[in-house]
Amino acid sequence: MKSLRASWQRYLSRADRMLPAPRLAVWWAVCGSVCFATVGWAIPAWWWFVAGGVLAAVCAADGWRLSRTTVVDARLDWEGLWQIGVPTEVRLTLQMMGPDAAAAARAARAGACFAVDDGLPHTFARPGAPQMEAAGGPGRVVLTWRRTVVPDRRGRFCLEPVDVRWPSRLGLWVRQRRFPPPAAEALVFPDLSTWRSQVLALQQAHLQEGRRVQAYTSGHTQFAHVAEYTPDDDPRRINWAASARRGRLMKNVYEPERGQQVVIAIDAGRYMDVRAESGKSRLDHAAECAAGLLETALRAGDHVGLVAFHSRLVTRIAPGRGDAQREAVLAALARLEAEAVQTHYGALFAALAGWFHRRGLVVILSDIASLAEDTELIGLLRDLRGRHQVLFVSLADAESERTARLLPRRKHDFARIAAAEWVLADRAAQLARLHRYGVAAVEAPAETLVPHVVRTYLLRRRRFAL
Template sequence: MLTPRSLAFALVIPALLLAGTWQPALVPLAGAYAVGLLVLLGLDWRGAGGAGQFRVAREHDSKLSLAAENRITVRVTSRAKRPVALTVQDEPPLPFAGEHASLMHADLAPLETHDFVYAVRPLKRGDYRFGDVNLRWNSPLGLVVRQGRYPAAGPVKVYPNLHEIRKYELLARRDQLAEMGLHGVRLRGEGTMFESLREYTPDDPYRRINWKATARRARPISMEFEPERSQRVVIAVDVGRMMRSPIHVHEPDGPAWNMAKVDFVINSVLLFSYVATLKGDQVGLLVFADRVKTFIPPRAGPAHFQKLLEAMYALESEPVEADYSRALMTLGAQNKKRSLVVLFTDVSGARASEALARVMPSLLPRHLPLLVTIRDPALDQEAGQQPSSSDGVYRRMVAEQLITERRLLLERLQRQGVLTLDVSAEHMTMAVVNRYLELKARSLA
């Protein structure tokens, strides 16, 4: 491909031909100039080198995380013996937000290896495929640009947000879980299960001092224990019609994007079930729409968590109304022992509200029910606006009515003994985990 520089040189040819109408001697000069320019272009094209002078590899996690920024690295090694101005265009899956960032530029020194890094945000779970990597590089004289396409196509899987689990593990080791928004709820007492390290206080018994940690930090460090109490947690996820609707998220310092409610729920369920597994609890999963799609009985341990993870990866929503009665009847028949039953759903419409008000209290007193509902920020925003037209007045009236119906339902359930948590999609994960830790600390489940 010709560059603007070569086109500028080529414009000399018609200028000489035009001048040749007055000075005929310039016409042969134009011909000689054209031949010389073609030869120069050919030599410059050859001097740019072929695609074989580069080595290209794409690196990323084997499992990408839903709704998180996933780092993608395109590593290019130049074997050219001259500096190269290189442009890289990767081909991430089209449904990923942030694919525009896959166009990158860099100047590579001779024999240099450079990492071209960008991030993508998958907005739906499932199987996807990266395409090839395209390169463009300059010639020594800058007259032409050559390009090559490197075969790098390959599959990739998008799972629920595994980044949150890695972040939790890292901050837990540092005793800095507050940075994730998790409250310091602890089960204090004479337990035998190690929980964490903390600063020594004068009322701590000497046998709780961790002498190795004390030596490393040059100050007294105590060990925190918690009672070994295994509880049962059953997570029920509504994947019916209302859970398919998108939530609009606008990050303060980033782009805006949309993701289905059910995918926000799956991200929350992932970390929730992971934390519960770490606490030694038995975790089960029930997925339903108009019928029960999946039921995994409560079990404990890392292997069982992997089973839950695979089930959440394959979970799909359906364009049908959720049947709460059938789902909770199945749960009651399959799970006889007392459990904390956490139901994730969206409350919209009188029919769904009445069904929830009828079936959720039926779990009492055998189980402890917790209803988690997703609050759409667009609804709150619409209700808080000052309308400037009749259409705006109507939208605000409808939004206020829906919010009122939602509040009355939650208050009714609370009076009947059902725990409730109404939270926005962006804050759902930490809110659910915090409520679980609070219930576990109070031994309510």
């Protein structure tokens, strides 16, 4: 009995196998029921043997035709990058050959006994029903299976083999084939679509060529171009040689020096694993903010690096620019996961002191609540502020803000509102302490976090605060 069960399990684990369909059992059950119901009738016994033989022959012929029909090729692909919470269309192209290829195509369009396991993680949401398209002749059919998949988590996921199951012409048998996945793993990146239009608008407003450049008060500049002088411009910018050649006042236009360094430091401690109202964790929103800042800084010609830390250093990518740097940072953001440990900023500042020597901008993506846990943070920030410009970014506590605005209706509402007000007051005190020590801080809700941080970066860069 054990050997029979083991043999059946080995058969089920085969990549190419045929299985009896429920309709086959129904046919034989109906045949047996008729036999028992007609016992005692004046029907010769040989007639039942003939009927059973015909039924067995039909089943065998249906199975033989199915065995001659197979999927010769299966290709699973999708467009673009996997992004958390963003619908992505998955497309599976099947090439079928054999006498029952057309019947399988009809069953696929009707959705009868035609099943596809795309091999993607089962935690991904799959809204709606899959769509099937068929093209080709009687002996060769190309099927295109489409379905919308929404990743629910960011990170690295292993892809399973792709299983395709289709019925025979009469629906008595089902054949299944297994194909290797298109890749060993899939990376789900942060959401790169929700903030893109707002960030592009900010870039056009601050970095578009031909716009009037304001006067700068500090920092290093480089010559951009010569433009016509207007009464509101600084007279010290007048280019007298160009004015003499053209017969009207011309001015020199300067722009921020390109190639400045920006380091994005992401906290991956326990506070960042808290889920926000959007269903994403604070770390997911921090990764989206880092991706938006990365795109903006690279477009501006700056060098961007990445540091991830909690109780120790997790990820470190030296500042650089170009497409290779963008891909490396985005891949690191996709793989980043929060740990249930307390954040120690000493690991971050030790890493920055070791390899980040040129003056630049350090953007720390963390939570304000973690500031109270690290008593040495303010002193470390003061030391870092002497070498670099520091921008501390935190996601606003939307739940506490909403609770603090509620009107008490029951007794326990007073305690909830008081606790929310205490949390907000503590966060405001931490922000004020950062400002007292000269550290710029940004706290914004999830909907406006990326545009707010990008705007702050562009303004500081425009004023040469880096």
